[in-house]
Amino acid sequence: MLISEINIKLVLLGYWGVGKTSIANFFLRKDIPKMYIPTIGSNIMRKEYILKDSHIRINIWDVGGQKSFNPLNPVFFTNIDIAFLVFDLSNPRETLLEIQKTYFPNLKENSPECIIYLIGNKADLLKPESSDILINNIRQYHKEEFPVIFTSAKNQANVLEAFDLVIYDFLEKLEIENSKQFVGISSQFLNLLKKTEEDLKNPIVDLDRVDSSILEKKITPKITKKVVDSDVYKENGVQSQLEPFNFQQSSLKIDLMKSNIIDAFSNNLINIENLILDLKKTPIDSLVEKIEDITGDLSHLKDDFELKLDMILDLNNKRKKTEDVNLNKE
Numbered sequence: 222m223l224i225s226e227i228n229i230k231l232v233l234l235g236y237w238g239v240g241k242t243s244i245a246n247f248f249l250r251k252d253i254p255k256m257y258i259p260t261i262g263s264n265i266m267r268k269e270y271i272l273k274d275s276h277i278r279i280n281i282w283d284v285g286g287q288k289s290f291n292p293l294n295p296v297f298f299t300n301i302d303i304a305f306l307v308f309d310l311s312n313p314r315e316t317l318l319e320i321q322k323t324y325f326p327n328l329k330e331n332s333p334e335c336i337i338y339l340i341g342n343k344a345d346l347l348k349p350e351s352s353d354i355l356i357n358n359i360r361q362y363h364k365e366e367f368p369v370i371f372t373s374a375k376n377q378a379n380v381l382e383a384f385d386l387v388i389y390d391f392l393e394k395l396e397i398e399n400s401k402q403f404v405g406i407s408s409q410f411l412n413l414l415k416k417t418e419e420d421l422k423n424p425i426v427d428l429d430r431v432d433s434s435i436l437e438k439k440i441t442p443k444i445t446k447k448v449v450d451s452d453v454y455k456e457n458g459v460q461s462q463l464e465p466f467n468f469q470q471s472s473l474k475i476d477l478m479k480s481n482i483i484d485a486f487s488n489n490l491i492n493i494e495n496l497i498l499d500l501k502k503t504p505i506d507s508l509v510e511k512i513e514d515i516t517g518d519l520s521h522l523k524d525d526f527e528l529k530l531d532m533i534l535d536l537n538n539k540r541k542k543t544e545d546v547n548l549n550k551e
Contacts, residue, residue, distance in 0.1 A: 225275040225402065226502060228495075229391055230282065230300055231384075234328075235307035236319040237286040240342040243374035244307065245283045248384050260285035263297065263525055264485040265492040270388075272409040279388065280492060286319075293323070294524060298331035300515075303387050306339050310371060311346040313355050317362035325365070336390050337367040340383060341426075344373040360428055369426045379424045385414055386421040482529045482536075489522055 233241040242260055245251075249266055263284045270277040284297050306324055308316035320339075328335060339359075347355065359369065370386075372379040393407040411417065496515050503511040 226499070227275055227277045227392075227395070228499060229277065229279050229302045229388065231279055231303040231305070231387070232282040232284060232297065232301050233305045233307055234284055234297070234320075234324045235286055235305075235340075236309070236316045239286065239307045239309045239316050240374050241286065241305075241307050242283050244305070244340070244342060244372065244380055245281050247374050247377060247380045248281070260481070260485075263489075264481075265489050267492070267495070270410070270413065272406065272413060275403070275406055275409070277388070277392075277410075278495070279384075280495070293327070295327070295331060296518060296520060296524075298327040300518065301328065301332035301335040303336045303391055304328055304332070304338070305383070305387070306337060307342055308339070310341040310343050310355060313341070313358040314362070317358060321362050336387060336394070337365070338383065338387055339363055339367060339369045341369065341371040342374060344371045344378055345376045347371070356428060363428070369428060370424045371426060382421065382424045385416070386424070389418070389421055482533055485529065489525060493519070493522060 233245060235241055242264070245264075245266060249268055260283055263282050266281045266283065268279045268281070270279075282297070304324075306320045306328075308320055325337075328337065341355075341359070363369065368386075370379055370383045372383055374380055389407055389410055392403070392410050396403045396406050411421075414421075496518065500508070500511060500515070
């Protein structure tokens with residue numbers, strides 16, 4: 222039996238500090254960061270599913286949102302199958318405005334056929350008394366028809382559910398467009414998850430009917446392990462929203478940032494290897510088209526490597542200056 226190889230490009234887009242990396246890490250069963258460290262360029266990770274006749278690979282692109290570090294590359298928005306537009310439920314106006322101004326227009330221009338979900342993260346910081354303001358903000362800045370899900374990477378609410386649902390949507394779309402090759406693939410995925418379609422769609426928020434009680438049911442946390450706050454910092458004992466990362470930080474933060482960049486190097490090299498393997502498996506009659514499809518990704522990865530290398534060199538210089546300052550203080 223011929224096994225179908227299905228590669229899905231899923232991109233996490235949004236303002237800095239909304240929790241994109243935490244969402245990706247929880248989905249991949251990795252540790253959630255204990256402090257905010259910005260993503261430099263992009264970090265590509267993957268998860269695989271084996272069905273009866275199909276091998277599904279989800280390539281997850283975690284794209285940095287802090288513009289001082291991450292000039293937006295058009296390749297971030299090309300050849301996308303699924304996009305999570307992530308905003309901060311505790312800061313909806315600013316983070317939704319950035320989606321409206323920057324991310325959605327680029328997606329619409331470069332990947333008009335992709336499946337889009339609006340993901341409101343940090344539900345653990347949402348207070349019932351502010352739910353009406355939140356919903357009004359979403360209605361004001363969310364003019365499209367794509368679904369809305371509220372998540373909490375910290376409390377593990379609705380993150381896995383959001384990924385399960387959007388992968389199911391993609392497979393259902395694939396089955397409709399290629400009925401002979403992928404007949405029954407969406408049902409196979411449901412069987413693998415041991416869920417129904419209704420189960421998958423349960424977390425979707427109906428903005429026309431939502432109230433504080435319904436909202437609470439949509440974001441009931443499922444805490445299975447304690448995670449240290451990664452979305453807030455404390456100053457003089459008062460909890461506040463994140464501030465943009467800057468280089469005037471401790472040596473610890475600089476070292477963590479370097480470690481994250483090196484890990485991303487490794488992940489992105491694996492992605493290049495997968496792209497080459499896919500080319501080897503591509504039939505001759507569609508090889509040119511396949512090469513054209515991945516050329517943009519390869520070009521982006523080259524730029525991304527250069528950005529990461531420059532950042533590591535800069536971080537080394539900043540760390541040396543920090544150490545020199547500390548020595549002078551002593």
